[in-house]
Every structure is written in structure tokens, then in C-alpha cells.
Amino acid sequence: MADIPDHIVLKRHRDLAGREWHTWAERGILVVLTAFVVTALLNQFGQRPTTVHAAGRAASLELYAPDRLRAGLIYETRLRIHAHEEVKKAVLVLSGGWLEGFTMNTLVPSPLGESSKDGNLVFTLGHIPANRTYTLYMQFQVNPTNVGDDRQDITLFDGDRRLAELRRTVTTFP
Numbered sequence: 001m002a003d004i005p006d007h008i009v010l011k012r013h014r015d016l017a018g019r020e021w022h023t024w025a026e027r028g029i030l031v032v033l034t035a036f037v038v039t040a041l042l043n044q045f046g047q048r049p050t051t052v053h054a055a056g057r058a059a060s061l062e063l064y065a066p067d068r069l070r071a072g073l074i075y076e077t078r079l080r081i082h083a084h085e086e087v088k089k090a091v092l093v094l095s096g097g098w099l100e101g102f103t104m105n106t107l108v109p110s111p112l113g114e115s116s117k118d119g120n121l122v123f124t125l126g127h128i129p130a131n132r133t134y135t136l137y138m139q140f141q142v143n144p145t146n147v148g149d150d151r152q153d154i155t156l157f158d159g160d161r162r163l164a165e166l167r168r169t170v171t172t173f174p
Contacts, residue, residue, distance in 0.1 A: 045070055045173045049077075054166035058085040059128075059156055061166045069172045071144045074105070079136045079154065083128040087158045090125035090134070093117075095153040101146030101172065105139040146172050 004010065011017045039045070047066050054061040065077035081090065092111070096119040098104070113124035128134045154166040 043068065047073060047075065049075075052166055052168050054154075054164045056156075056162075056164035058158065059083045059087055059163040061154060061156055061164045063154065063166055063168065067168060067170050069142045069170055071142050071146060071172060071174055074139065074141045077138045077140065079138070081125075081128060081134040081136070081156060083130055083132055083134070086130045087128040087156075087163065089157075089159040090128050091157040091159070092123040092125055092136070093155045093157065094121040094123070095151055096120055097150040097152045097170075098140075101143050101150060103141045103143060105141060106137075107139075108137045111136075142172055147174050148172060 012019075016022070045068065047068070047070065049064050049066045052063045052065075052067075060082045062080040062082070063077060064080075066073075066075055069075065079092075081087075081092075083090075098121060107123075111123035112126045113122075115122045115124075123136075125134060125136075148171070150170050150172065152168050152170055156163045156165070
């Protein structure tokens with residue numbers, strides 16, 4: 001049998017005397033990491049889309065988008081406008097929360113006009129015939145420094161007449 005090297009104490013280094021609690025600490029860290037992964041798989045940190053509806057007499061809105069996001073996430077939203085009556089001058093107003101801490105990558109189909117008013121995005125969509133649906137796809141990226149809750153409201157107008165308003169809050173995790 002080989003000699004024990006200098007500075008090695010078998011009771012401490014091989015038998016781990018006085019360090020039995022290390023095993024429990026390692027197991028505890030493993031349990032915490034496993035809980036974090038399971039929580040992410042249950043969509044507690046975002047990405048899975050939800051559907052939100054808002055209806056008015058003349059038109060209704062349906063937004064399909066995630067409401068729990070992670071910093072850096074690239075995601076898509078789908079907004080459907082169903083006109084119950086003819087909408088002659090459809091104007092869509094997105095609150096400032098859509099761009100505060102977010103980057104809009106694309107907007108398909110392109111609206112007839114784009115502007116801003118009082119910090120809100122204003123998209124002129126034009127004519128939507130009665131009983132027709134207009135679908136707008138928007139792609140965003142969450143800025144890495146954005147954390148917390150943001151209001152992302154959408155209002156549909158026919159000229160100056162308010163047709164429907166959709167209210168929602170998104171939560172961004174680090």
C-alpha cells in the first residue's frame with residue numbers, strides 16, 4: 001500500500017469528517033435549480049401566447065400575444081379586427097407601452113399611414129368592409145434592460161369615433 005501524501009488527513013479528506021452538511025447543501029442547490037426549470041416549463045417566465053378580446057357594437061378586437069416575457073425575447077403578436085359594420089377610416093392606436101422597453105421589428109401588412117400622438121403609435125388602416133376581418137402581425141423584441149409591468153392598450157377608431165378598446169398588462173422578467 002502506498003504511503004499517504006504529505007498534508008493529507010484521511011479522516012478529513014477521504015472520510016469528509018466535519019463536512020457531512022456539504023452533501024445536503026449540494027442537494028438543496030440541485031432542488032432549487034430543478035424548481036426553476038420546472039417553473040420555466042410551466043410558462044411562468046413567459047413566451048406562451050394568450051388571447052385577449054374587446055368588443056364594441058361596430059367592431060371587435062382579438063389580440064394573440066404573450067403577456068409574460070423575458071428580456072431579449074423575440075415574439076410575434078396577431079391582432080384581428082372584425083368589423084360588424086362598415087369601418088370607413090379605421091385607425092388603430094397603440095399605447096406607448098408597446099415601444100417603451102420594446103423594439104418593433106416588423107409590421108405586416110404595412111398600414112396606409114403611421115404616426116404618433118401623445119406618445120402613442122397611430123396606424124391608419126383604411127376601409128374594412130362589414131363582416132370582414134383585418135389581421136395585423138407585429139414582431140417585437142424585448143430590450144434586455146426592460147423589467148417589470150407595461151400597459152399595452154389598443155384602441156380602434158373609425159375616424160374620430162371610438163369602436164373598441166383592448167386593455168392589457170405585460171410582465172417582463174429579467
